[in-house]
Amino acid sequence: MTLRTAAEYRAGLSDRRNVFYQGERVKDVVGHPELALAVDHSALCFSIAEDRPDLAVRSTFETGDYSAFYHLPGTSEDLSARGRLIEEVSRRGAGTIVLKEVGSDAVFGLLRTVRGAGLEAARAFHRRCLDEDLALAVAQSDVKGHRALGPSEQDDPDLYLRIVASDTDSITVRGAKTHTSFSANADEIVVLPTRAMGPGDAAYAVSFAVPVDTPGLSLYVSPHLSGEPDDFSRPLSSTHKLLESLTVFDDVRVPRDRVFLDGDPTLAGPVAIGFVDYHRFTAINYKLPLIDLIVGAAHLVAEANGITRAGHVRDKLARLSAWAATVRGLAELSALKAREGEHGVWMPDPLLVNTAKYTFAHGYSEASATLVDLAGGLLATGPGGRDWANPEIRPVLEKYYAGAVPGEQRLRILGLVADLTASAYGGYQSVLATHAEGSLEAEKLQIARAHDTGPAIDYARTVAGV
Ligand SMILES: Cc1cc2nc3c(=O)[nH]c(=O)nc-3n(C[C@H](O)[C@H](O)[C@H](O)COP(=O)(O)OP(=O)(O)OC[C@H]3O[C@@H](n4cnc5c(N)ncnc54)[C@H](O)[C@@H]3O)c2cc1C
Numbered sequence: 001m002t003l004r005t006a007a008e009y010r011a012g013l014s015d016r017r018n019v020f021y022q023g024e025r026v027k028d029v030v031g032h033p034e035l036a037l038a039v040d041h042s043a044l045c046f047s048i049a050e051d052r053p054d055l056a057v058r059s060t061f062e063t064g065d066y067s068a069f070y071h072l073p074g075t076s077e078d079l080s081a082r083g084r085l086i087e088e089v090s091r092r093g094a095g096t097i098v099l100k101e102v103g104s105d106a107v108f109g110l111l112r113t114v115r116g117a118g119l120e121a122a123r124a125f126h127r128r129c130l131d132e133d134l135a136l137a138v139a140q141s142d143v144k145g146h147r148a149l150g151p152s153e154q155d156d157p158d159l160y161l162r163i164v165a166s167d168t169d170s171i172t173v174r175g176a177k178t179h180t181s182f183s184a185n186a187d188e189i190v191v192l193p194t195r196a197m198g199p200g201d202a203a204y205a206v207s208f209a210v211p212v213d214t215p216g217l218s219l220y221v222s223p224h225l226s227g228e229p230d231d232f233s234r235p236l237s238s239t240h241k242l243l244e245s246l247t248v249f250d251d252v253r254v255p256r257d258r259v260f261l262d263g264d265p266t267l268a269g270p271v272a273i274g275f276v277d278y279h280r281f282t283a284i285n286y287k288l289p290l291i292d293l294i295v296g297a298a299h300l301v302a303e304a305n306g307i308t309r310a311g312h313v314r315d316k317l318a319r320l321s322a323w324a325a326t327v328r329g330l331a332e333l334s335a336l337k338a339r340e341g342e343h344g345v346w347m348p349d350p351l352l353v354n355t356a357k358y359t360f361a362h363g364y365s366e367a368s369a370t371l372v373d374l375a376g377g378l379l380a381t382g383p384g385g386r387d388w389a390n391p392e393i394r395p396v397l398e399k400y401y402a403g404a405v406p407g408e409q410r411l412r413i414l415g416l417v418a419d420l421t422a423s424a425y426g427g428y429q430s431v432l433a434t435h436a437e438g439s440l441e442a443e444k445l446q447i448a449r450a451h452d453t454g455p456a457i458d459y460a461r462t463v464a465g466v
Pocket of ligand 1: 147148436437
């Protein structure tokens with residue numbers, strides 16, 4: 001067992017995967033000028049093993065070295081270590097999720113929740129992740145059609161992914177998943193059910209893993225973050241990119257030894273939530289560097305504008321600090337209060353994880369608005385990298401855009417703030433904060449489920465004398 005290098009990861013993406021981008025079939029994801037940016041971003045989860053083996057590499061006598069992302073949490077300290085690894089790799093990725101986090105979340109969730117042959121398949125798959133150092137995308141969100149209708153109630157039966165045929169060796173699936181991050185630059189895709197299901201939904205209760213170049217699988221990648229890189233006015237999005245796809249399964253055949261859930265609707269909910277418990281823990285840890293960037297950028301831009309002493313600015317900076325400290329504190333506590341789940345797999349405290357994620361997401365819009373407020377209108381009207389590169393224009397910009405700091409410094413800080421708030425990337429981060437790893441409402445649902453309010457109610461009853 002050996003860990004792959006970033007170069008080996010890149011080489012592994014050259015296969016027959018069926019990827020579409022900007023209306024065209026992509027022959028080579030790694031060689032594509034825009035998609036390569038996403039490959040480079042994801043490669044960080046391989047390169048971190050080279051210079052931070054203390055965080056990113058684990059080893060046992062039986063297995064030899066393997067990627068720490070796939071280390072099955074068996075203690076609270078394992079989860080704390082996982083949190084530190086996710087935070088560090090995200091720090092290298094400018095506060096955005098990198099890749100191996102998401103697939104390992106899915107594998108842990110499966111190992112806790114599936115049964116029988118599915119559990120055997122999940123254990124064998126986990127072993128392959130260790131042996132082959134795989135990078136996995138997770139396709140959980142179905143396209144879902146009419147939101148008030150369940151899977152089997154939709155007019156078109158393919159709006160949730162379903163099993164359309166089954167034999168002793170395989171199942172065949174049809175339908176589509178959406179928002180699938182990393183699908184175009186991962187080795188394999190893990191499919192999970194998106195919700196709890198009733199007895200009529202058996203065909204939709206399905207989970208499995210397939211290589212990305214499996215026949216019948218097509219990825220339609222969103223162009224949302226496309227554009228010419230400009231590292232002067234867009235320091236984040238010019239070097240970091242994620243890919244999300246509409247992921248279509250057109251009668252894809254899945255061998256049985258890759259099937260984790262095969263038509264048991266009673267397990268659809270537990271499998272869906274099993275993933276979510278880990279994935280929100282990943283979320284709150286990979287958001288920490290993004291929060292640091294927001295807090296740091298707010299201080300820098302206030303200084304550049306010469307407003308740090310104003311009372312309203314101090315108030316806004318303190319509120320940002322309180323938000324940052326709350327999310328970090330809850331993230332750390334959720335690992336410290338971890339507990340043993342089924343099959344000996346430990347899980348972070350779901351009440352604290354969901355409260356951290358909700359606190360992050362709910363506070364994000366205020367944090368972003370604070371940045372815009374402190375920075376001023378240049379976020380929308382300032383110059384770009386081509387202006388800065390022109391020797392005739394640069395002196396004009398340096399003279400007239402100086403603030404409490406020289407013009408170049410101020411413009412570069414404003415570029416960072418604009419990329420966080422006013423660019424396509426800023427908009428993407430705002431949607432990511434609200435919906436990715438589950439919507440605000442999904443988090444509230446889990447908070448309500450996980451909070452044992454009985455003792456509080458009994459206490460209030462006693463004090464009220466009722
Ligand atoms: C950048 C990004 C990356 C993502 N990456 C992945 C990924 O890698 N894999 C993956 O599987 N998913 C991924 N997601 C999907 C993410 O988990 C979903 O966006 C999220 O679960 C919300 O689902 P939705 O987008 O379909 O919105 P909807 O579910 O349509 O939500 C829209 C609104 O409708 C409400 N709503 C929905 N259904 C109901 C109902 N029945 N009753 C009442 N209200 C309802 C919601 O609360 C919300 O307010 C990603 C999302 C984003 C934005």
